[in-house]
Amino acid sequence: MxxxxxxxxxxxxxxxxxxxxxxxxxxxxxxxxxxxxxxxxxxxxxxxxxxxxxxxxxxxxxxxxxxxxxxxxxxxxxxxxxxxxxxxxxxxxxxxxxxxxxxxxxxxxxxxxxxxxxxxxxxxxxxxxxxxxxxxxxxxxxxxxxxxxxxDRSKIKKLELAIQMGVEKREDYDPVDLAVDIYQTTTGDDAMMTLADYVNVANMKKKEAERYYQGAVYMREFLKFIGADENNYHLIKENQIWSPFYEMGKSLANNFGDDDDSKVQKNETMNSYFGLILHDLHVGVSGTPARTHMRDFTQNIVKSPNLDEFNDEVSDAVEDLADTLQESPINNTTDLMTQLTEANDNISQFGDTYDTYMRDAKNGESVEKFIKSIKDSVKYYEDLNNNGGLAGTLRYGEISNEQLKQLQAYMRKLDGLCKDLFNKYGNEIR
Structure with missing residues (x-):
């Protein structure tokens, strides 16, 4: 040397x-x-x-x-x-x-x-x-x-962080680089520093550093899942899929506990997230749209009572997808896309199931919004009745007989519509 x-x-x-x-x-x-x-x-x-x-x-x-x-x-x-x-x-x-x-x-x-x-x-x-x-x-x-x-390692890292996080703008630090740096610096028996030390030196918020760390953990799990080297982070950067791992880390940390059943469900959900990432890559979705897909999946499926059912339905497709990807070495994006083409049937199967569950979830959300709009309308008429039939500061002396007759006509029509709708909903009850 x-x-x-x-x-x-x-x-x-x-x-x-x-x-x-x-x-x-x-x-x-x-x-x-x-x-x-x-x-x-x-x-x-x-x-x-x-x-x-x-x-x-x-x-x-x-x-x-x-x-x-x-x-x-x-x-x-x-x-x-x-x-x-x-x-x-x-x-x-x-x-x-x-x-x-x-x-x-x-x-x-x-x-x-x-x-x-x-x-x-x-x-x-x-x-x-x-x-x-x-x-x-x-x-x-x-x-x-x-x-x-x-x-000496912690001293060297402390200086590096003081320079890069102090002199340079944080936004110039690629998020994948930052996540990997946090992971490599704070992981293992010979870690250069603790996460708390990193947060302090880098002038970061603890929650932010934890999310970047979790993102790195799931990037590595994903790379192993597809049969690539777990350190081949260039695949993540090249395909602009960092944000899904960031969103995934938040979701898995927030929605699952530490008991054995939760750990099993968490692992199954992690594989489902991987299936979605690979599906999006195959159909050309990356960057901000991919992040939006992850958030939608979290909101409409992961947080729903249907999560276990969804995981069960896609588990075979996701497992077969992993097997197909691991048949040949994946060192770069070309390798990955080639293997994804080979696994087209598994990806399509996953995509069909995903689309069905998302459609049902969004339809359910629309129903809830519809019911709320009716509820809000009922509340309006309840308030109107409680206020003597008028809104705000209106007084009957301000309303002509002709206008009162118009209001009666509207109420008669509304009464008829309410009876018709009441009977219609009753006929649809199963």
Whole structure:
């Protein structure tokens, strides 16, 4: 492993003369300004633990080895391409700014060359060096930490969050990246920090962080369900289906308890949600419409007395759908769509059942609305009668005999209609 601190001691890395203060305190660091160094690009590499990058490369973890360019530039080249594809316009602006005015904002790197902050600036510098043949340097603070040291990991993550959630706008953080980052940072025996710590450092609301965490949990369950690598989050981003998992996480948390029966029902409902997500993907529904479908499903079926019946009716189709999807490896969207075509009969069966239950639910909702409108009308006439037959502040002295006769005629007609409707409803009773 290359040590930037050793290289600095050997005179291969020099200070710029500038100093900065960390955006957060890390033990004894942060109370004083720290030196900024000019670091040759070949000694640096992208941070595979970064929320955004880890999501993008998750499906390639067996093929990629995070190392600097002196060992193998393939890793940096791969990540650089992802960064450029994510926001080419922003990268061009950064590259132009650096070319004209130099690097204005320093980055942060670990002693082994791992970049904690400054990925886009580093990418721009690599591009300029390749395009011009000139030597460029990444100006950054060198932090005496390493991911190899368990106690250092939480400090590194704290700094990363302080920078990304403090300096950058939260909305620039892709929701899938954020969900995965929360999950990876707070899960497992060697978690970098607790969810409460993450919430505090990232300046998030606890409920919001919990929903993102649950969304990540169900993304992973979904990826296993279809036979993909549970870390292949790129499938979720590419198909714009994050919001269904966010909605699903809220629903399953709010509508089911912790007893054994509830856990069984919750698991069955989770599979039904997966069936709906796959059905929507097959027919081309994603983004906001997919989120709306999930909310409708939650409101009209999950919260209804018919949930168990629905789960029973679709269970065979959903199970067969999972079996078909798992027959061949799913590594990308093309693989997924191919397998969904193979499972067309199962998807159609699920869709037909779903449409039937939703139609019945909405018809039932319409009936309730209709009955309420009649109830409101009855209430209006009750209030009219209680007020002596007049509305508001009207007085009989204000009404002519001709107008009173009109009111009588309307009431006689209304009386006849009420008798007809009463008999009609009575005849329909089964």
């Amino acid at each position: 290359t040590s930037l601190i050793d290289l600095e001691k050997a005179g291969k890395i020099e200070k710029t003369g500038a100093t900065v203060k960390l955006p957060t305190r890390l033990n004894n660091l942060g109370t004083e300004n720290m030196d900024v160094y000019r670091i040759p690009l070949k000694y640096l590499y992208y941070n595979d633990k970064n929320g955004r990058i880890s999501t993008a490369i998750a499906g390639y973890h067996d093929e990629l080895n995070p190392v600097n360019d002196t060992v193998d530039p393939a890793y940096n080249d791969f990540v650089a391409k992802l960064i450029e594809q994510n926001n080419p316009a922003a990268l061009k602006r950064t590259q132009k700014s650096i070319q004209e005015s130099g690097q204005r904002i320093c980055g942060y790197v670990l002693e082994d060359g791992r970049i904690v902050d400054g990925n886009r600036r580093y990418t721009a510098l690599r591009n300029l060096q390749k395009a011009t043949g000139k030597t460029y340097y990444f100006e950054a603070v060198i932090l005496p930490f390493s991911y190899d040291n368990q106690t």
